Amino acid sequence: MILQLNHLQKKIAASTIQEVVDTLYALLEEGQLEQEQFARLRVHLDWIQYRQNFRECVSATKATSEPQKQRSPMEVHIDTRQVTPGALRDEILRTMTSCDAPAPRQEGVLLEDFRSFRESIAWGFNRLYWHRLADWEQFTGRGYEQALPGGKSDANHPGAVADCVGDFWTLIRDLDSRKQLPEEIFVLEIGVGMGTRAGLWLDRFRALDGERGTKYYPRLRFLLGDYSLATLERSRPAVKEHLELCSFVVLDALNPLKNLAFLRHKILHIHLTNVYDNLPDEEFARRDGKLYAVQVRAYVPPADAQRISQESKISTAEIPRTVNRLLEGGPDYLADRQRGLAFWQEVWKAMRLEERLVSLEDLPDVVLPSGLHQEKLEEVLQEAPSDVRFHASSGALESFQNTVPLLHPRGFLQVQDIFVTNFNEYRLGFHGPGKLDGSIVNWVNGVLLREVGERAGYDVHFAPFHYRKGSRTSILYTTQRE
Amino acid sequence: MTLPILPTTVVGSYSMPGWLERLKTEFYARRISRRDLDEIHDTAVKAAIKDQEIAGVDIISDGELRRDNMIDYFAERLPGVQIDHASKKFHYDFYDSKVLGKLPLAPLGLVEDFKFLRANTDRATKFCVTGPHSLSKRIRNEYYPSEEEFAMDLARVMNPELRAIAKAGAQFIQIDEPNYSGFPDDLPWGVKALNLLVEGVEAKIAVHICYGNRYGKPSWEGSYRYLFPGILDAKVHQLTLEFARRGGEDLELFRELPAKFELGVGVIDVKTQAIETPDLVAERIRKALAVIPAERLFVLPDCGCLHLPREVAFGKLCAMVGGARLVRKELKG
Numbered sequence: 001m002i003l004q005l006n007h008l009q010k011k012i013a014a015s016t017i018q019e020v021v022d023t024l025y026a027l028l029e030e031g032q033l034e035q036e037q038f039a040r041l042r043v044h045l046d047w048i049q050y051r052q053n054f055r056e057c058v059s060a061t062k063a064t065s066e067p068q069k070q071r072s073p074m075e076v077h078i079d080t081r082q083v084t085p086g087a088l089r090d091e092i093l094r095t096m097t098s099c100d101a102p103a104p105r106q107e108g109v110l111l112e113d114f115r116s117f118r119e120s121i122a123w124g125f126n127r128l129y130w131h132r133l134a135d136w137e138q139f140t141g142r143g144y145e146q147a148l149p150g151g152k153s154d155a156n157h158p159g160a161v162a163d164c165v166g167d168f169w170t171l172i173r174d175l176d177s178r179k180q181l182p183e184e185i186f187v188l189e190i191g192v193g194m195g196t197r198a199g200l201w202l203d204r205f206r207a208l209d210g211e212r213g214t215k216y217y218p219r220l221r222f223l224l225g226d227y228s229l230a231t232l233e234r235s236r237p238a239v240k241e242h243l244e245l246c247s248f249v250v251l252d253a254l255n256p257l258k259n260l261a262f263l264r265h266k267i268l269h270i271h272l273t274n275v276y277d278n279l280p281d282e283e284f285a286r287r288d289g290k291l292y293a294v295q296v297r298a299y300v301p302p303a304d305a306q307r308i309s310q311e312s313k314i315s316t317a318e319i320p321r322t323v324n325r326l327l328e329g330g331p332d333y334l335a336d337r338q339r340g341l342a343f344w345q346e347v348w349k350a351m352r353l354e355e356r357l358v359s360l361e362d363l364p365d366v367v368l369p370s371g372l373h374q375e376k377l378e379e380v381l382q383e384a385p386s387d388v389r390f391h392a393s394s395g396a397l398e399s400f401q402n403t404v405p406l407l408h409p410r411g412f413l414q415v416q417d418i419f420v421t422n423f424n425e426y427r428l429g430f431h432g433p434g435k436l437d438g439s440i441v442n443w444v445n446g447v448l449l450r451e452v453g454e455r456a457g458y459d460v461h462f463a464p465f466h467y468r469k470g471s472r473t474s475i476l477y478t479t480q481r482e
Numbered sequence: 483m484t485l486p487i488l489p490t491t492v493v494g495s496y497s498m499p500g501w502l503e504r505l506k507t508e509f510y511a512r513r514i515s516r517r518d519l520d521e522i523h524d525t526a527v528k529a530a531i532k533d534q535e536i537a538g539v540d541i542i543s544d545g546e547l548r549r550d551n552m553i554d555y556f557a558e559r560l561p562g563v564q565i566d567h568a569s570k571k572f573h574y575d576f577y578d579s580k581v582l583g584k585l586p587l588a589p590l591g592l593v594e595d596f597k598f599l600r601a602n603t604d605r606a607t608k609f610c611v612t613g614p615h616s617l618s619k620r621i622r623n624e625y626y627p628s629e630e631e632f633a634m635d636l637a638r639v640m641n642p643e644l645r646a647i648a649k650a651g652a653q654f655i656q657i658d659e660p661n662y663s664g665f666p667d668d669l670p671w672g673v674k675a676l677n678l679l680v681e682g683v684e685a686k687i688a689v690h691i692c693y694g695n696r697y698g699k700p701s702w703e704g705s706y707r708y709l710f711p712g713i714l715d716a717k718v719h720q721l722t723l724e725f726a727r728r729g730g731e732d733l734e735l736f737r738e739l740p741a742k743f744e745l746g747v748g749v750i751d752v753k754t755q756a757i758e759t760p761d762l763v764a765e766r767i768r769k770a771l772a773v774i775p776a777e778r779l780f781v782l783p784d785c786g787c788l789h790l791p792r793e794v795a796f797g798k799l800c801a802m803v804g805g806a807r808l809v810r811k812e813l814k815g
Contacts, residue, residue, distance in 0.1 A: 180704050264754075265700055375504060405753075409693075409700045454572070457697025481697065482576060482620075 001038055004387070007047040007429050009080065016045060016080045016088075023089045032093060042075045042287075042387075048082070050434025050441065054122070054353040056301065057082040058091035063292060063357040075357075109305040109319045111298040114356060117433070118280035118394050121298050122440060124327040125348050126278065129438030130228050132330055136438050139341045145194070147437035148274075155197045155273035155416055157467045158204075160475075164414060165204040168269050172216055175268075175410060185216060186267040188223045188260070188406065190253055191275035195235025198224055201271075202242040218245075223260075223267075225251040253279060254395055255402040268411040270403060276417045276444045279395025281433070285357055286381060286388050292357035293366060294389070304350030312343050323347055348438060369394035370401045371452035380451055384423035391420070391431065393445040397452050404456050404478070413458075415476040419446035421462045446476065457481050485606060487813060488767065488781050488806045489540040491746070493690055493722065494610035494656065495786030496530040496545030497795035506550065506573035523548045524598065531603050533792070537799035541606040541654060544599040546786065551576060552612045552658060553620045559590040560639065563621055574697075580622035585635050590643045593650050600651055609652045611644065613659040613689070614679055615672035630671040637679035648685040655680075656688040656722060660785075663693045664701055666708035670715075677717045688720035688746060689713075690785075693728070698753055698789030706732045714740065722746030724784035727753055730769045737773040745774045748784030749805065750798045755790065757797040763805020776813055781806045 001024070005013055020043060027033040048055060061075040076095060078088075112121045129136055137143055145152055154160070168187070175181040189198050202222060209217040222245050226232050232248040239246050251259040253275050260267075283294040300308065300319060309316045322343065325333055331340030360366055360374070368374060369392050384390070404413060420431055420443050431443035446462055453460035458478040465473040502522065509519045530545025549555035550573045557563045557577060562585040569578035596609045614636035618629050626632035644655060657679065662672055680687045691709070694701025706723060713721065725733060725748045736745055749766040750758055763781075770779055781802060787795035 180702065182703070265703065373500070405699065409702050455697070457699050480701070 001041040001043065002387075003043045003045070004427075005045045006427055007045070007080070009047045012047060012080045013045060016078065016083055019083070019088050020045070020078060020092075023092055026089070027093065027096075033096060037074065037096070040074050044075060044077045045080050046077060046430040048079045048430045048434065050432070050436070052349065052435035053079075054296075054298075054351065054433060054435070055079050055082075056091075056352055057084075057087070058095045059352075059354070060095045061294070061355040061357055063287070063359065064362070108302045109300040109316055111300065111320050111323055111351070114295040114297045114354075116282045116293065117296045117353070118282040120296050120353070121323070121327070122296075122351065122353070122433075123280050125344075125351070125438065126440045128327055128330065128344070131230065133228070133438075134230060135331060135341060136345075139345065140437075144437055144439075153193060153196070153273060154465055154468055154471050154473050155193070156200060157465075158200060159467045160416075160465070161197060161200045162204050164269075164271070165201060165208055167412075169205070169208055169212070169214075169216070171410065171412070172268065173214065176214075176216075180410075182266065182268075182408070183219065184221050184266075185219045186221045186223065186263060186408075188225060188256070188263075188267050188270045190225045190251070190256060190270065190272045190403070192224045192226045192231060192235040193273070195224065195238030197271075197273060198222065198235065198246075199238035199242075202239060202245070206242070220245045222246045223249050225249045225253075225256060225260075227252050254398050256399070257402045257405055260406055264405055266408055267406045268408045270406060270411070270413045271415075272399075272403075272413075273416040276393070276396035276399065276415060277432070277441050278439055279393075279399055281396070281442050282392045282394055283389060284360075284377075284392055285390075286384070286386070287357070289386070291360045291378070291381075293360060293363055295356050295358050296353040298351050298353055300347060300350045301352060304346075308343065308346050308350065311346065312339065319347070345438075348435070368392070369397040369448070369452075371397055371455060372448060376451060376455075377448075380447060381423075384447075385427055388423055388426050390423060390426050391442060391445040393442075393448055396444045397448060400449060400452060401456060404453075404458060407478075409480070413476070413478045416465065416473055417476065418443045418472055419449075419462055419474045419476060420444065421446040421450075421474070423447060446474075449476065453478065454481060485540055486810060487776050488779055488810055489606075490538070490781045490803050490806045491541035491608055491654075492534065492539060492543050492799070493692075493748075493783055493786045494543050494546050494608070494658065495549070495788035496533065496543070496547065497790050497792040498547065498788050499526065499792060502526050502547060503573060510570060510573060527598065528602055531599065533796050534799065535603060535605060537796060538803035539605070539799055541608050542599075542603060543608050543610060544595060546610065546788070548595060550574060553577075553617060554579070556590070556612050556617060556640075557621055559592070560621075560636070561586050561588045576620060578622070579620070580624050581626070581632065582624050584625065585639045587639050587642065589646070590640065592643050593646045596647050596652055597650055606653065608654040608656055608688075609647055610656045610658055610690070611640070611679075613657040613672075614640065614675040615659050615665075615668060616661040618675075619661045619665070629668070630675070633671065633675040634678060637675045641679055641681060641683070644680065644683045644685075648683050652685050654686045654688070655683065656690050657718070658690045660690070660692050660694050660701070662691050662709070663704060663706075666704070669708065669712040673712055673716050677715070680717060686720065687718040688722045688744075688780075689716060689718045690722040690746070692724040692748070692785045695752060695785040695789070700727075700753065706735055710735065718743075720744040720746055720780065722748075722780070722782065724748040725770070726758075726766060726784045727751040730766065733770055733773050739774065741778070744778045744780060745770070746780040746782050747774075749781055750783035750802050752783050752785050752787055752790060752798070755794045757794060758801045758805070760801050760804030760808055763802050764808040765805075767805060767809045771809070 059077050206217045285292045305316045334340030433442045450460045459481045462474045465471045508514045526547040527544045534542040557579040566578040614633040618633040623632040747770040749763045
């Protein structure tokens with residue numbers, strides 16, 4: 001058995017480890033656990049920082065399609081944050097015995113079949129949240145920024161904005177001195193939130209331009225891009241003093257090029273905040289030198305399913321169909337709006353993901369993220385710990401690949417987000433997915449972004465966000481690769 | 483070799499297959515031998531030649547598939563250039579290369595690559611060489627007092643090789659100088675170095691000037707206005723320029739191009755994967771014909787097709803040939 005501790009919360013870890021070991025040995029002695037099962041167990045202890053997440057206190061992940069089943073890894077994941085004294089034994093026992101059952105738990109409600117996380121119904125909930133943000137906020141009585149750690153976005157930190165504007169001004173001044181500055185100076189912000197950062201950025205740029213007498217401000221063409229029209233509308237007041245320079249563009253963060261192809265190689269600065277961590281993603285794991293895709297299926301645990309059934313006055317069997325209607329038409333399409341909103345919140349809160357590992361050899365048609373080939377991935381993994389589970393960050397890679405062609409040859413991209421910049425970090429903490437209000441939050445694999453960036457002609461750098469003490473965000477920025 | 487009016491050609495590089503990239507990288511990881519890599523290169527070059535022939539291109543190249551990039555192929559061959567072989571992780575990366583003393587004269591071994599091309603096609607051929615200005619911008623100069631003097635000496639040592647290539651039967655040699663566009667103030671000495679490079683080379687000489695194609699993206703933006711009047715001093719027969727991606731506005735600058743120059747007009751955008759239609763290509767050629775007579779006009783992509791997938795590169799070459807044929811028909815009336 002391998003016991004893997006993936007976090008640094010010492011006190012919690014110490015007591016839990018002892019309890020886990022004692023429990024497993026007790027189960028072995030009692031014959032509840034076979035020796036062979038015990039031998040191939042890998043127990044992962046995580047401390048999940050997201051209060052709302054997709055894990056139960058104890059869950060199992062099994063490898064499928066192994067020719068020699070007894071050799072396949074069998075993983076048990078324990079969230080040390082959720083462990084309550086005395087409950088561990090029952091939880092482990094339940095997980096171990098239900099591992100081969102078709103459903104995760106008797107009478108739980110399955111919402112989908114096994115698939116890559118990026119195709120999971122969870123992302124349907126995420127989409128609904130952003131499209132119906134106002135409804136969600138009204139129902140919960142709080143704005144989405146309040147759900148962020150610290151209650152506000154680091155993106156709006158005046159120091160960070162001022163530095164960004166300063167760098168940008170230096171760039172265009174340099175181009176100007178070489179007579180290479182285009183007449184129209186394009187800037188793009190993807191994922192605009194309330195427009196606060198865009199407003200601050202424009203205020204600062206106008207002031208700097210005025211101080212230095214360079215008259216670049218009227219030449220600015222500031223594009224605010226978001227995939228939600230509702231969000232774009234909400235951002236307008238924040239940039240009201242600059243409206244003559246602003247355009248509001250509905251765009252898909254996965255492929256900004258689709259709507260902005262006419263600006264290929266023309267945008268001098270592109271900025272994104274907390275977008276990559278909210279794009280569809282999937283995970284891979286390397287076990288015993290073999291690469292596995294982590295597949296998931298969403299379900300509602302039995303107790304929650306019963307409660308939702310009673311509150312919503314539908315049978316548990318009707319829950320999946322009702323969820324589909326919710327995701328297709330929004331809460332209005334359920335019996336009445338308030339009940340629809342309540343159903344949405346409750347299902348989202350209760351939803352968990354069961355996992356299994358599928359060898360990549362058994363998935364010949366597996367689609368790796370844009371710009372990443374399996375050879376490349378394996379090359380990158382040579383530098384990684386031997387057993388590691390990591391994000392593919394498919395959505396982030398796709399977005400990156402479809403954003404950089406918009407950059408002017410001297411332009412730069414800045415992405416403020418939560419990045420894993422070294423594979424070892426995956427062994428030191430949980431990096432998602434978690435739930436942030438009605439949306440999904442996931443750390444972004446900066447190592448893979450760096451690799452894909454190189455092939456696209458950009459060196460990708462990460463700088464810690466030093467403007468707020470304790471911030472876990474970093475700033476990705478690109479420089480042209482020679 | 484008789485060429486049709488509006489001859490079609492390429493800028494040099496052809497699509498680099500993924501398998502070849504991987505094998506090149508394997509070579510650097512010492513997992514395959516030089517001998518095997520040479521054989522792989524021969525096979526890849528033959529395939530590139532065949533694709534160009536099938537597409538119907540009139541003047542073809544070897545696809546430059548032996549080259550890791552436009553610098554290292556030459557830096558490795560130039561005696562006196564020191565290379566840090568550990569500095570390359572991926573074949574397309576540039577070596578960290580530097581020059582610490584005066585460059586000696588020695589054969590560079592380019593003639594053999596030209597002969598391979600010549601031996602494998604009946605079509606007219608073109609051989610491409612990176613120019614001294616662009617080489618001097620990438621190879622670190624730790625000896626010469628100035629970049630200009632370094633570039634002039636590069637031209638001096640490369641000139642005999644170009645003469646030898648011409649002697650071996652090359653009728654058309656193209657000098658690639660994309661870095662002119664990034665450093666327009668260098669143009670006067672860039673042209674001086676170019677002239678020294680091609681002095682006494684008995685072949686049609688073109689100079690290719692674009693806005694960069696590293697990683698399939700431009701390195702600079704601007705207007706070809708900077709080329710005038712400096713480029714008029716170049717002792718070359720043809721200017722080969724990028725117009726498809728950038729639009730044809732700059733074409734107007736070449737209306738008064740002296741009759742001694744031909745113009746190679748880029749009609750294929752190599753920075754997108756969308757394949758042009760022959761009609762679109764024809765339209766671009768007609769635009770060019772409004773400023774330069776057909777007998778001085780060559781038709782080609784904006785730059786090399788290196789970064790395009792093979793099927794896209796091939797499709798684009800076919801469209802280019804199709805477009806040229808459409809306009810030839812119109813000219814015949």
